Amino acid sequence: MSVLLETSAGDVVIDLLTDYAPKECENFLKLCKVKYYNFSPVHSIQQNFSFQTGDPLGPTSPSSDGGSSIWGLVSGPSEKTFPATFNPKLKHLERGTVSMATVPHPSDPDVRVAGSQFIVTLGDSTDYLDGKAAIFGKVVEGFDALEKINNAITDHDGHPLVDIRIKHTIILDDPYADPPGLREPSQSPAPSKAQLATVRIADDATLTEEVDEDAAEKARREREARAQALTLEMMGDLPFAEVKPPENVLFVCKLNPVTTDSDLELIFSRFGIILSCEVIRDKKTGDSLQYAFIEFEEKSACEAAYFKMQGVLIDDRRIHVDFSQSVSKLAEVWRGGENAKRKRGRDGGGWGGVKGLEKWRKYREEDGRDDDRGRYSMVYGEEEMRGRHERQRDGGDEEGRGANDADRFADHGRDGRNRERPWNGGNGRERNQESQRRSRSPRREKHHIRARDDNDQREDRTRPRYDNRHRNPQDRDNDRNRGAHGDYRRR
The missing domain is CATH 2.40.100.10 (Cyclophilin-like)
Structure with a gap:
């Protein structure tokens, strides 16, 4: 049964x-x-x-x-x-x-x-x-x-x-x-x-949807990346969480320490116009850290260099190239750099208050959207970076340095050429001496002169005395001519 x-x-x-x-x-x-x-x-x-x-x-x-x-x-x-x-x-x-x-x-x-x-x-x-x-x-x-x-x-x-x-x-x-x-x-x-009424979850209820494992892993990584970007935005390291690295900057690593900026610029210039080429160096020693960033004018030139320069031998080293994942330049522009830090509080520079941020950046798509989902291309403007690059090649940006000096010494009473401005006919040291002289009374002035004479006499007593009685007349004459502290070596 x-x-x-x-x-x-x-x-x-x-x-x-x-x-x-x-x-x-x-x-x-x-x-x-x-x-x-x-x-x-x-x-x-x-x-x-x-x-x-x-x-x-x-x-x-x-x-x-x-x-x-x-x-x-x-x-x-x-x-x-x-x-x-x-x-x-x-x-x-x-x-x-x-x-x-x-x-x-x-x-x-x-x-x-x-x-x-x-x-x-x-x-x-x-x-x-x-x-x-x-x-x-x-x-x-x-x-x-x-x-x-x-x-x-x-x-x-x-x-x-x-x-x-x-x-x-x-x-x-x-x-x-x-x-x-x-x-x-x-x-x-x-x-x-x-x-x-006693049913909790029916046996035929669908608890989980059938999803692709690769798609689920991709979604999980995107959520984690958004959370980390939001943390960096809150800390002030990024202007906003959806910021992306520029697509025309190439990252080059595994360089030989002897490779310089000009070497890389000469090698990579065959792919297109280079706006900037910088080998990253140690702040204290100046030694090469063996990686660099190369910024091209065109995105297509950066892509061509990526496909052609992988594993190329430069100075006996096979380099590795990749698209840049750094947004440090963008973040520096957003903060305002060193100049904006000095002027922060006077003109609103730095930490999101840079007035020239819109002029320096080309972040978003050119479709007129003002949301945070746009893409980003270049960090610096094309014309400005091209001009800066040409001035550096011609011997340095003298105009930029002069402007920075003028800003730096504006609060100290100096002009752009680092000359002191006149103030009542004298500099700071003269003003201090004049104020001290006027503040002395005749009695204090007399005491000051007496103290100075005492110091001179004390200094004279401490000078070494030389006995000239047992020396020949020629040596005594030489000593008088050279002074007590002269050179005693025979001429």
């Missing part, structure tokens, strides 16, 4: 041990026949031990009565339970053992009664249940379903987060006669309102 249980985890076939537990087998068969177990939830899952089911509402429903035997359904509540039998030959020794859940009789603790709930073991050697659950069958097919139930995610009470329920029961063989008053339904009944 066998019964097929269709569950949301899979089908399970149970063979009934009618010779060892006839009462329990009859109760189970007839409850399956009247579809009493339909939509019953699986609960109390203990991994590698057991799970429990058979109550149409489950233990979480406040209106649940714990289930009833087949005799309680056809005869009345007085026969809701029946005394369970425990065969000493039946033990919970293997996985898939099926037994009726029992409780002590209210008036006789030595007698245990059963209703409709049953237990299925999920591990071997679960002899703890011997004497507490009455064995009446064993699982012969459907161990994959038992494995899914065993690995289900549950709460602290063992209830699965996604419902696992008995959907349908099919009797394969029934040797027992139907008790009086039993009526078999013509089809499986629909779940009641009380049963639907």
